Amino acid sequence: MPSPPRPLRPPPASVRGFLDAHFASPDDLAAAPALAELLRRECAGLDASLRRAEARLAAAAASWLARSAEARADLRRVRSRGVRVGAEDEGAEAARTVGLPALVREIQRIDTIRLYAEATLQLEALVGNLEDVAFSIVRQAPKFNLSSILRKSNETKWKQGKLLHAVDAVRDIERELVRISTSRPQWTNLVMAVDSRVDKTLSILRPQALTDYRALLASLGWPPSLSSQDTExxxxxxxxxxxxxxxxxxxxxxxxLCALQHVQGNRELRLCQTAEVTPALADLKYFNRTACFDNGLWAIDELVHPIASRMEYHFAKWSEQPEFIFTLVYKITKDFMDGVDDVLQPLIDQARLVGLSAKESWVTGMVKMLVGYLERQIFPALVCSYQDHATVGKPEVDSSWMHLNDVMISFDKRMQLLADSGIQKIASLSEGLSRSLSAFSIYTEHPDWLQIWADVELSSAQDKLKSEMEDETNWSCSGQHDQLGHMENSMKFLLSTREDYKAPPILSSVLLEFEDLSWEYVQNIGSWSGQTILDDQTLDEENAGVSPGFVASLDVLTDRTTKLKRYLNSKDFLDLWRSIAEGLDYFIYSSIRWGEVSFSDPGAIQLRVDTKALLHIFRPFCSRPEAFLLF
Structure with a gap:
């Protein structure tokens, strides 16, 4: 008996959906043969794809089995013979892995290009902003004459606001350049291109700012008349x-104006630091880290310039009497000192130029003005007289040289007292000004003039020595040995007075030599971390040695004081070594950046060790040299 037919199962939902989509009405049945043919072709294609996949799977399995067999064989050889995989196998492995590092490098290159483009666009926007501000200031400049400044204070405020906007733009550019120089030092061309455009813009901004400042000073009645009806x-x-x-x-x-100079100083500092590691950016003018402030404060220098033009009228009448020139400079400097300090020091503090002194800047500006006049008018005439065959060797020529330098020594002392009155130097800005606060800075740019002065002093000393040696009474003397074993005469001495021996030049020479040798050491006081103390030693003064950067200074100072002790009489040497000690105390104390110093325990110990070494030099001359070296 035949089995009953199985009941028909309803087709799956996907099939029903397919049929409903193609046979929505009885009229669609005519397309059934074509649809069936299409389905047969698709099924045949799927079957062919399945066979190809099976073939690839079989090939991959065979390849894997072959490599597995090779690997097992290699492992057996390694275990049995201790040999490495053959060179051919290593080459094949390298060929398979070499593509990955290349891909990583390419991705990094693309990312670097992206970062470079972003940095370039950002800098372009910042520099463009700066150039737009500078252009607007210069374009507006012809509208501002002296009368308009007096009448329209709002226009002046507009220009000052634009200048401060330009300063902010420079700060933003510097911040970005510092970031690039630190993180991407190889982008030298980009930094140089930006610096070139910024320098060109600043070369336009600074003269315009100075012109506006001078016009304002003129409207305020500066410079005043140098003559007064009441001389008292x-x-x-x-x-x-x-x-x-x-x-x-x-x-x-x-x-x-101070803000503009401040950002200019920061730029020069960055360029100096960059030049030390990037020869392409090296420039001699950037090697002095305080070059911007060594040249004085622009706003105060502009107060000096109009006064200088009036003073030089009087200077021309005193070419043969230089002491009058120095006296006039000192008087004008002193007369305006209190006003400069009362008015300008609060403005300097508001500009956040920490440690910069209005008094010192004013004195420095006046000294620079005087040095410039001496360099143009006084010294060239003396040099010509010294080198002229008609006057060479004449006493009046040598006397003029020595007289001028004696006046300069006295002038420097008086001006230094003015600059230091009521000032505690705590920052690097004032240090730069102090180092240039001397009329003798004229010899820095003219070493040939310094040589002439040395020859004149030597000739004068030899003449005096010759006259003393010709006096027979000067050769009869009794002597005794001092504590150092040196012969000390008790009756007659050659060149026995300070005036004869020119003690001030000797003092200046010793102090300047010590300062040059120890400048870097003094600047680093407070930043030590105990480098001179060995790791296996106890951290105390007994085990710590003198700082290497201080040794040369101490050696030279020891040599100079020993020789001076040998050749000077006791009275002159007593005054001289005390002056040297006081000068060293002032130099070290005023050069330490007290506002920035933070001593660690090793640093404090190192300073005590170095101080003891310095005191040891003066201990043969005094039982308590600490009384003269208080720093």
């Missing part, structure tokens, strides 16, 4: 006599 009173200072409105305008102009 000081010359009236227009800065002190300003009303509230003028004081506000001057304050804005002063601070804007």
């Amino acid at each position: 009173n000081q010359i009236p200072n227009p800065l002190v006599l300003m009303n509230k409105e003028n004081k506000e305008r001057y304050s804005q102009s002063f601070q804007a």
Whole structure:
């Protein structure tokens, strides 16, 4: 008996959906043969794909089995013979893995290009902003003459605001350049291109800012008349006599100019640091880290320049009497000192030029003005007289040289007292100014003039020595040995007075030599971390040695004091070594950046060790040299 037919199962939902899509009405049945043919072709294609996949799987399995067999054979050889896989196998493995590092390098290159493009676009926007501001200031400049400044304070405020905007733009550019120089030092061309454009813009901004500042000073009545009907009173200072409105305008102009100089100084500092590691950016003018402030404060220098033009009228009448020139400079400097300090020091503090002194900047500006005049007018005439065959060897020529330098020594002392009055030097900015605060800085640029002075002093000393040696009474003397074993005469001495022996030049020479040798060491005081103390030694003064950077200074100082002790009489040497000790104390104390110093325990120990070494040099001359070296 035949089995009953199985009941028909309903087709799956996907099939029903397929049929509903193609046979929505009875009229669609006519397309059934074509649809069936299409389905047969698709099934045949799927079958062919399945067979190809099976073939690839079989080939892959065979290849895997072959490599597995080779690997097992290699492992057996390694275990049995201790040999490495053959060179051919290593080459094949390297060929399979060499593509990955190349891909990584390519990705890194593309990422670097992206970062470079982003940095370039950002710098382009910043520099463009700076150039736009500079262009707007220069374009507006013809509208601002002296009368308009007096009438329209709002226009002055607009220009000062634009200048401060330019300063902010430079700060943003510097911040980005510092980041690039630190993280991407190889992008030298980009940094150089930006620096070139910024320098060109600043070369336009600075003259314009100075022009506006000078016009404002002229409107305030600066410079004042140097002559006064009452010679006992000081010359009236227009800065002190300003009303509230003028004081506000001057304050804005002063601070804007200080801000511009400050960002310029930061740029030079960065360029100096970059030049040390990037020869392509090296430039001699950037090697001095405080070059910007060594040249003085722009706003105060502009106060000096108009006064200089009036003073030089009087200087021309005193070419044969240089002491009058120095006296006039000192008087003008002193007369304006209090007003400069009262008015300008608060503005400097508001500009956040920490440690910069208005008094010192004012004195430095006046000294620079005097040095410039001496360099143009006085010294060339002396050099010509010294080298002229008609006057060579004449006593009056040598006397003029020595007299001028004696006046310079006295002038330097008086000006230094003015600059230091009420000032505690705590920052690197004031240190730079202090090092240039001397009329003798003229010899820095003219070593041939220094050689002439040395020859004149030597010739004078030889003449005096010759006359003393010809006196027979000077050769009869009794002597005794001092504690150092040196012969000390008790009756007659050659060149026995300070005036004869030129003690001030000797003192200056010793102090300058010590300063040059120890400058870097003194600047690093407070940054030690105990490098001179060995790891296996106890951290105390007994085991610590003198700082290597201080040894040369101590050796030279020991040599100089020993020789001076040998050739000077006891009275002159006593005064001289005490002056040297006081000068060293002042130099070291004023050069330490007390506001930035933070001594570690090893650093404090190192400073005590170095101080003891310095005191040891003077101990043969005094039982308590600490009384003269207090730093």
